[in-house]
Amino acid sequence: DTGVSQDPRHKITKRGQNVTFRCDPISEHNRLYWYRQTLGQGPEFLTYFQNEAQLEKSRLLSDRFSAERPKGSFSTLEIQRTEQGDSAMYLCASSRQGLEQYFGPGTRLTVT
């Protein structure tokens, strides 16, 4: 399978814990995006990378959230001191510059 992959697919954590998600983009894609989706809503942009550079961050991305793409390939999204409001599906997408974005299956986070 050469599509976008995400790990884990599901994560249940207690409030206050830190969590980290991983995204592996399509190999020849230089852009990588993170989105958050809550039930019944469309995905909301969080941040994106071009190669290893993080070029844009949404105001939704509070200081508890941090994303990295150290070698311009896979990316991680960390949420520190999770809150119940962080419960959502976290989606990763990748694209060649300026072209359509292909999404992974998402990581569903539940904060109890």
Place this chain on the structure above:
Amino acid sequence: GESVGLHLPTLSVQEGDNSIINCAYSNSASDYFIWYKQESGKGPQFIIDIRSNMDKRQGQRVTVLLNKTVKHLSLQIAATQPGDSAVYFCAENAGNMLTFGGGTRLMVKP
């Protein structure tokens, strides 16, 4: 702020009929639009895209129409099949990110 929206939250069609899903956008600077299909528990799946210099684009059983005058986008699905049942999102790109609407659920009756 400006956002993308959809007219109908749920659309129910008979198998074999054509489906039309509508979307209104408000950002006149958007130059690229995409339709995605999302099945339960899965990520959005790319269906078809269109650039703002086009009015119509056709794919396999799908057609996207763009009316820039009234800022309206539509997705037409020919001969709708049970496998088309999903939530459909339109998204606009006015920079480096996609802005999504709230989605339309398409239900196909056998």
